Amino acid sequence: MSARRHGVQLIAYADRFGGSVRGLRELLDGPLAGTFDGVHLLPFFTPFDGADAGFDPVDHTAVDPRLGTWADVRELAGRYTLMADLIVNHVSADSAEFRDVVARGEGSEHAGMFLTMSDVYPDGADEAELAGIYRPRPGLPFTPMTLGGRRRLVWTTFTPQQIDLNLAAPAGQAYLDRVLAALTGGGVSMVRLDAVGYAVKTAGTSSFMTPQTFAFIEDLTVRARDRGAEVLVEIHSHFERQVAIAARVDRVYDFALPPLLLHTLYTGDAAALRRWLDVRPANAVTVLDTHDGIGVVDVGPDQIEEGRPGLLTPAQVHDLVEGIHNRSGGQSRQATGWAASNVDIYQVNCTYYDALGDDDAYLLARAVQLFVPGVPQIYYVGLLAGRNDMELLARTGVGRDINRHHYTREEIERDLGRPVVRRLLELIRLRNTHPAFGGRFHAAGEGSALELTWEAGEHRVTLEADVAAVQVRVRATPVPEARASG
Missing domain, CATH: 3.90.400.10 (Oligo-1,6-glucosidase; Domain 2)
Incomplete structure (x- = not known):
């Protein structure tokens, strides 16, 4: 497998951020030049606008012609590390x-x-x-x-x-191989296994993250690596299950980080967050927001095996969910649970910015995300500190659309000038350019204090945060001129 960069990546729908695959690349090359090393291109298959925003492909091997061609995808992959979804569990009923x-x-x-x-x-x-x-x-x-x-x-x-899909049958396996060949042939070098935790069904079990699922993931990972692609596993589940799967694949999401940071900033207590930093896998993709909602099952007690406590107690999870609803002025409540269609029982639908409602708190959370080990990914709405799109929610009735705004070029250029966005861009560029991030990581602090440090030789960068006072300071040795301009 060829060496590839693991700097900060963007998560984006081409149709909602740029208008097409080429338009997205023009944003990355233009106003966002030097900001991102890679991009998770959310489903661009035929059709990109199906019943589940592209996660129900009619043809998983074809680029929707309204977004571009495989040549456009390969051109994007030639300039940026490209991640795409291998939708493992299902296809469209219209296939x-x-x-x-x-x-x-x-x-x-x-x-x-x-x-x-x-x-x-x-x-x-x-x-x-x-x-x-x-x-x-x-x-x-x-x-x-x-x-x-x-x-x-x-x-x-x-x-x-x-x-x-019937993945125990040769026809199901052959289908996945065809899709994997199409993705890697299009320049995709990181494959996200969407909904893989549900993919293998076994009688007498929960049919979720069973030993048979683990075996399937290991086999599919080998097949992806043989084609030169790294594998990211997408699973919302108990934190110990995430740690277990991380040992078997290239990368796993740190889905515990987003709710833990909200809990930390809501309560002014960093204890639960520090506990997670002590045990979390280093080979993680770190996110605060994605095209889905904010997960809470990832920090709560195990919903499959009783007696396994979570990173937060049930009462703390309840307060966390209510905190999101309160800070969003009730908007998230309108998009979550029984209030909207296409819902998940373990997620709250809200932009991360509105879940905090404050520039300083938002930047503190982003700074922590960018400092913890792993590959940071920034969702396109989060990049622009986006607000809840209540008009889109009202139009579609789909809860997750509250955080899936369609940006015009004018909106993007306007929001890139906002102070909170400019400061976030500075943090992203620091994460990409400072040599210390290639070295050793250490976390410390007590009470409301959190200190995250990276060291590599004479290079050092430290994040000092007070989560109760919502104050953050970054101290860093000078970046060598050659690295800073590269």
């Missing part, structure tokens, strides 16, 4: 393969590609087995459908529009 199965049933050459209840429970399942299936949304993960004239229970973990 050609599933439409053929609907029409022809078992007579379709694609019949083995999709999962039904009887594939996992050939002899049926009792109430305890079905109740034990872990799902991110209320209800059972089955949708009655007619396939070739026969009524079946099709496995649909997320929505009826997203049909689960």
Whole structure:
């Protein structure tokens, strides 16, 4: 595998930030020049605007022509480390393969590609087995459908529009290999395994992050590495499960960091955050916000195995969620839970800036994100300290759209001039250029104090924060001129 940079990366939809793949590259080369080493290009497949904002691909191997071509993607990958999603669990109900199965049933050459209840429970399942299936949304993960004239229970973990793949079958495995070949052929060097925790279904288990899931992830990681790609695993779950999976893959998200930082700034107490810094995996991708909501299951008690406490108590998780709702003026409450469609039971929908509601608190949180070990990724709305898009939420009724604003070029240029955004850009460039970040990391502090230090030879950079006073200071040795201008 070729060496690649691991500086700060941008997370963005091409249609919502630049208008196309080429337009996004022009932003990175233009007003954002020198800011990002890489980009997580959110689903650009056909169609990018389906029932789940591209996470329900009709054709996972094709670039939506409204966004560009594979040549545009390869040009972006030639200038920036490029991450893209391998949507492991499902495809669109409108895919050609599933439409053929609907029409022809078992007579379709694609019949083995999709999962039904009887594939996992050939002899049926009792109430305890079905109740034990872990799902991110209320209800059972089955949708009655007619396939070739026969009524079946099709496995649909997320929505009826997203049909689960049968990854125990050769047809399901072959499908993933085709998509992986298309991605890496398009210049993708980091692959994000979307929803992989739900991908393997096993009778008598929760069908979420089971030993069979771990084995599948290990196998898929090998296949991706053979094509020259690193693997990022996307799983919202108990923190100990994240630590376990990190030992088996290239990278895992630090999904505990966003809610812990909110808890820390809401309470003025950094104890829970410091505890996490002592045990978190270093091979993490750090985020505060993504195209999804703010996860809370990642810091709470285990929802699968009883008796495993979380990084926060249930009461603290409750206060955290209420804190987001209060600071957003109730806007997040309108986008979360039963208030909006396409919801997840473990996430609160709100921009991270509105979850804090204060420039200084926001910059303190971003500084911590940029200082902890891992590859930092900044979501496009968070880059511009974006506010909740209540108009888009009202128009679509999709909770997560509150944090998926469509930016015009004029809005981007205006927001890049805001003081909070300019200061964030300075922090990002410090993270990318200072040699100390390539050395050793140390965390210290007590009470409301937090001190994060990196050292490499004579180079040193330290973040000193008081989370109660919401004050932050960065001390750094001078950056060598050659590094600073490179």
